[in-house]
Amino acid sequence: MDAGLKCYHCGLDVPASSHYNITIFEKERSMCCPGCLAVSQAIVDNNLTQFYSHRTINSNTAVADSIDIITQFELYDNSILQDAFVTHHGALNEASLMLEGIVCAACVWLNEKHVNALDGVSEFRINYSTHRAYVIWDNEKIKLSEILKEILNIGYQAHPYDASKQQHLIEKEHKQALWRIAIAGLGAMQVMMFAVAMYAADSSTGFTMDDSLRNLMRWVSLVFASPVIIFAAQPFFKSAYRDLKRFKLGMDVPVSVALIAAFSASVWATVTHQGEVYYDSVTMFTLFLLSGRFLEMRARHKAGFVAEQLIRLLPTLVTRVVEQKHEIISRSELKPNDIVLVKAGETIPADGIIIDGDSLIDESIITGESQAIEKKSNSTVIGGSLNTANPIMVRVEKVGTDTVIAGISRLLERAQTEKPQIAKLADKTAAWFVLVLLLMTSIVATWWYLNDSERVFEIVLAVLVVTCPCALSLATPAAMTAITGKLTRFGLLTTRSSALETLAKVTHVVFDKTGTLTYGKPTLVKQKMFTSMSEVDACRIAASIAKFSEHPLSVELYNKFKDYIKDSDCNSIENFTGRGISGVIDGEEYILGNALFVQQHFNIDCFDNNQEFKSQVFLANKKSVIARFEYEDVIRDDAVAAINQLKELSIKTILLSGDDDVVTKNVATQFQFDSVHGNCRPQDKLHLIQVLQENKAIVAMIGDGINDAPVLAGAQVSMAMGSATQLAQASADMILLSNKLIHIPFAIKMSKKTMSIIKQNITWAIMYNLIALPLASMGYIAPWMAALGMSLSSLLVVTNALRLTAGTSWYSNKEGEQGQSNS
Structure with a gap:
């Protein structure tokens, strides 16, 4: 591809190795990824190419206007397109979405509250760490496009989850955050130079400054502070506006009130040459808050990396074999029953069965098992596992949302978005805390206005900033995301x-x-006859009945004697869960089960003289016990x-x-x-x-x-x-x-540690506010100190939660058997 070529659909750069092309308006167009290709194909297939005629897309930002966005939303209702990202459960549909615009826990709360209130939405949860949403809806009552429009209406944008685009959004978020920090940092440094000079010229120091020079410094400070308040602090104002528009009080409301009030008072003082200016507090607060949120964002992405890593395991391109010819295709084009060639060192692209070759398969990223497993012809393989030894031919069984790795990702995402009771309590507390904070700030402002009006803005600014409940809302989500990712890496x-x-x-x-305490692979080691029936006939009858049971003992018996089964039908099958199974063969009823079941069913003696302590299965008819089958199973x-x-x-x-x-x-x-x-x-x-x-x-x-x-x-x-x-x-x-059963005590230890860390986080957040609020109200905390304290408080909570992801020796015992793993 030519350098600088843009994707015709979304406007992103087209990778040099890309070969995703489609004809639109009688001209071949280049796409950046399989996702854009799939959407474009759906647009063409449904005669909706007018979408491309009427849209207004800026190729640098790859963002369409609201009409284009809504038009694109309607495309996601297409059943063919939904096959790539929607899982169906009867009348209900389930999908994973990416959300743009989430900046704090209050954004999560607002979205969840709004979408869950929609008729037809069964469940909607957001993972704050990854900004991914998990939605279940009834397609008869509400369409996916309507859900996406409702999210857009409250100021956020959602798309079906795509790993490559998620990575692009993360990179974009990082870049924007760094630009804002850079602007805030430069502004703060320049403003602080003038602020230090003006503080030094205070009457208490003995130094003086000419009024004209002081006013010049204020005007210059205004010039440097303006880009900070207009550009760098923009995310706080946008978030606060969204909350207020929905009559909600999010965490960015007091932050925005503090910034606007302090900046407005400073501008007034600069223009009228009266009062104090707070440009230094405004710029420093913005810098500290942006820096804290950037570090928190990096920590969140690290904590939620496991779910993203699972999806990225799958290769982009695969080798499909059609009539002895090899062709390189996109993984999204794979269908069940396709044959793919997986060379040594390549990742298996989908769940399937080996039809030719044998190799060692590394499934550690999925199961936590560090050693590669030997797989032969007819062995099942999991998409995302690594072929380490020899080339193999695999027949694809499941693709897309039906694969094991997609299922694991969905379950992990669900776990990370669910909230335990302690988290729900913290969320409720944080929601009310903002209202209480604003009321207390009003009381503090009134008192200071009546007693020392010159310090009102300084005190109010410090109170609003120092008590922002970010740490309280982060206390649980950060820990839950960290621990679920940690346990998944250990195969739990x-x-x-x-x-x-x-x-x-x-x-x-x-x-x-x-199957739990033992490996669940019992081996049939012996059979004993009690009647004149031939052993071959007894085995044939037993296998014919065992065929209809999934119990490990029945499966082993069927696999061993299935070649004995004739064309005669086994009917009137009845399963007695946990005890046995009965069936009619050639007009006679037989039962297969444990000794107690046979004795109760036919009231006959089983000759159960179990001296060897082996698992036993009995075959019997109404007359007598016919045979006994003995098994051995190995303890894990x-x-x-x-x-x-x-x-x-x-x-x-x-x-x-x-x-x-x-x-x-x-x-x-x-x-x-x-x-x-x-x-x-x-x-x-x-x-x-x-x-x-x-x-x-x-x-x-x-x-x-x-x-x-x-x-x-x-x-x-x-x-x-x-x-x-x-x-x-x-x-x-x-x-x-x-x-691995050893992961059970490990999980219990880690869950205890997790709850301890959550309690530490909540305790810290509450104690911090209980101490900081009185000090700020009494004027002992300057605005810049408040900004630093609030940012460090949130960062401390996230850092404390990340202790859960540290490398851990996960078991050892006195007999000397040990295991070690580093995350």
Whole structure:
């Protein structure tokens, strides 16, 4: 591409390696990215090319006027275009949006309040750290374009999330912030030179200054302060205007009142040659506040980097194989069943199945597992993982919003935007605080006007500035974003951040056995016959029934004997969750399940002489037990260490299993469980947890199967293994993508630390205001000191929260088994 070529759609620079072109008005146009190409294609396909005729776009800013923006919003209602960023859940749609114009926690509050009030919007939350919004709406009641227009109406702009454009907005935000800081800094330095001279000439120092020279210095100070108030402080005024237009009192309202009042009083004093000027306070306050917010913005972006990093893992270009020919295409063009070539060192572009080749796949960014995993033909691979060894051919199974990485990103985004109770309390306090602050400022101003009118502006300015509740509103969001990102890097995905608040209070951790405490890959090691039926027939019948069950024991049995299955149908299937399954084959009813199930169902003896303490499955008909199948499963390597660390945290541990008591208790002998329960059906497990809760216990449940879903939903905190069924994961508050049990005590420790930091932040914010307000009201704090104190207070809160992202030794045990990870 030619240097300086602009994208025909958005006006951004077209990268040299770009090849995204489309014909518009019978001329080939260049696009900067797949997103613009997709939007342009939708415009052309729907005969809406007039959009390009009537728009007025400045190629330097790439921002259309309001008519163009609204026209573009309507394009996002197109179902074809929505396939790229919308997830459908029946009648409800879910999407991730980027928001422009968010400058403080009050902006988040205003947007959430306004959009959630719209008929048809089920949920709307904003992640203050990344400025990404999470919206769920009913398309029958409201269109996405209407939601975007409503956001525009209150002074903000939203777009469907695009990783590359998000990065551009971040860079743009940084650049603008640095320009404002530079202008404020230069203005403040020049104004302070004259201010020092005028302070030195005060009568108390013995030095004097000619009135004409003093007035000249004031006029020169006005010249240098004007760009600061007009350009550098503009974000505060815009934010305050948006709030007041909606009859809300945001945090930038008192800031703007202070700046305008101080600058106006200074201009009046300069023109009339009477009173004091506060140009130094205005410029210094603006500089300190801009600097503090810039550092806070950098910290926010760092805390929210994990969600962005997940999306950026996917490659822009992929090699698709069509009829033995290789073609380079954009990842957005991939469709299910496409065949792609992934060379060694390349990133897998989408979820799929290896159809040719074998290699080592690094899934560490997704699961937290540091070692590459061997994958062969028919193995599943996850988009975003790295192929480290050999070239492989992959058949694409899922693309776009259906991929694992997109799902993780959505869950992480949801977790970071959800607010625990302590955060909601802080938000309510901050909202009322501004009103109380303005009332108190009025009282302080009245008192000083009646007693020392010359100091009114100085005192009011200091009060307004020093008590801005930025730190209070930042106390929780900064910490929650930091900890969810931290845990995700360790392979522990938090789907509901409110769970972290409860996890810090957990008193009991309940484990399922198969697939949780063990690897969930039982191996069928032996079968014993009890009737004259041939072993082949028994295995055929058992496999025919096991085919309809997702229990790990049934899956193993089916995989081992599926070749024995004939064409005969197995019908009248009935699942008895956690116990067994029945079916009719060749007109006769058979059941497959544990000993207790067989005894209860057919009232016959199972010959259950389990001397080897193995998991067992019985095949029986109405006459007798036909066969017994025996399994072995392996305990997870880190299970003992995890239980020991939970003990050290004074947390009680419980084992629940659907296996019989003998097998369950034998497994438990390797651990130090406080109680063990076998022969548990899902309702039995749920009942046991409810009994614990009635006794004031805070219960965390760890499970992996469909039969665990009700129990996971019933516990105060639930964790599903990364290998768990979709239903189990959907019921869980957290997902162990790493499948490492040692991350459970780590998560509990980190949740305790998180709640401690949130409480520290809130305590600091409240104590700071309680101390600063009286001092400022009594005149002991100068305006420039107030500006510095307020900025440092907000920065301290964010910096304290970022301690959660520091490298941590996440487990060690007395037996010498250790693990270390640095974030």
